[in-house]
Amino acid sequence: ADYEALPGWTVPARHIRIRRALRLTVVDDGETSTILSNAETVGDALFASGIKLYLTDEVSPPLDSPVSDSLMISIKRAIPVELMLDGVVIEARANAALVADVLVELNAPLFALDYVQPPGDTAVSEGMRIEIVRVTEEVLTLSEVIPHENRVQPDAELNLDQRAVLQEGSDGRREIRSRVRYENGVEVSRDLIESVVAEAPVNRIVAYGTRVVPLGTINTPAGPRQYWRRLCMYTTSYNPISNGGNLRTSTGATLDKGVIASKPNIIAYHTRVFVPNYGNGAILDTGGGPSGTDYWVDLGYGDDDGFKSWRAYSWVYHLMPPPEKIVYRLPGWTPNSNWPGNCG
Incomplete structure (x- = not known):
């Protein structure tokens, strides 16, 4: 009671x-x-x-x-600890001495590849944060494109400046298998297992002609002449005065009318040419002005040749016979950036 x-x-x-x-x-x-x-x-x-x-x-x-x-x-007394699990922080109390025993006490097991931070054999201290890191792995197979190459090759049976596609190209495919590891849903590593070429690329092959044949006949001051190439080129002119008084050219020839300068990657030295309204000449100097275009010739004059200033596009005829060295593959034609236009 x-x-x-x-x-x-x-x-x-x-x-x-x-x-x-x-x-x-x-x-x-x-x-x-x-x-x-x-x-x-x-x-x-x-x-x-x-x-x-x-x-x-x-x-x-x-x-x-x-x-x-x-x-x-x-x-x-159990001491307060924090358990971080699946992104959630749980405040708990534990009486265990080691981290691994805390997980048992709190019924928070590790599965497969999971691990705990700090490690399981760490002594528990008051206020400690224990994090369970959930680990998963998967094998991924990805396809990667193998780009094909564009190749060119000479063809003596094909006329100069002509092209022929010998083989069309196609990209290949590579299968890449990787083992990807995720920790708490975030990718942390990716290890290559194997890389296999599932489909090999096929290179595109284009032939360019190297056979020089007459393309036609042009009337020149020296009479009708056959030509084997015709290029539309930006045309300027120079003489000893504009050349700083220098009469010598890059080939050792004396600057005079008939001496023409160009870029050797377009017209090889000693190529005989004809330029309408100028006449016959040969590539005996290096020139071609600034980098607005590669297709540029500088027409030479001597002191007594009646200098004429040129600023126009002109056809440049390559006369037969061709020189020993020929530029078989020409870069793409572009107009001079400062003087747009063409030969009509």
Whole structure:
């Protein structure tokens, strides 16, 4: 019976049972105190005394044990830790000494390739954050294009400046198998397993002609002449004065009318040419002006040749016979960037 409630009873009590409080010693994480309790079990005694317990605290003897006078109750407190799992931070308390045991205590198992940080054999400390890293792997197969090459080759049976596609090109395909590792859903590594050419590329092959044949006949001051190539070129002129008084050319010839300068990658030295309204000449100097275009010739004049300033596009006829050295493959034709136009 509750002693304080006795005066309120309407019927006088006929039997009164008195349970004497027992003296209990509580060692709470090394701190010793004494409590008086008439509870029947250890758990009830601690609860009645206001001693708060957490689920993972260890109590000895167990909470359902009966109390007895002078009983010593030992409490080993779980320490607060943080468990980071699948992007969520869980505040918990653990009594385990090692990180691996904390996972068991909190029912947070590792699967397959998973691992924990800090490692499982690390001693647990108050406030420690323990992270479970979920690890998965997969094998990916990716296709990669193998670009085909564009190749050219000479063909003595094909006329100069003509092209013929000998073989069309097509890209190939490479299969790449890789092992990809993910940690918490984020890719952290990719290791090559194998790379196999599933389909080899086929190179495009274009033949360019090297057979020089007359293309036609042009009337020149020296009479009708056959020509084997005709180029539309930006045309300028120069003389010893505009050349700084220098009469010598890059081939050693003296600057005079009939000496024509060009870029050797377009017209080889000693190529005989005819330019309408200028006359016959030969490529005996290097020139061609700035980099607006490669297709540029500079028409030479001597001191007494009646210099004429040229700024126009002109047909340049390559006369037979061809020189020993021929530029078989010409770059693409572009007009001079400062003087757009063409030969009409």
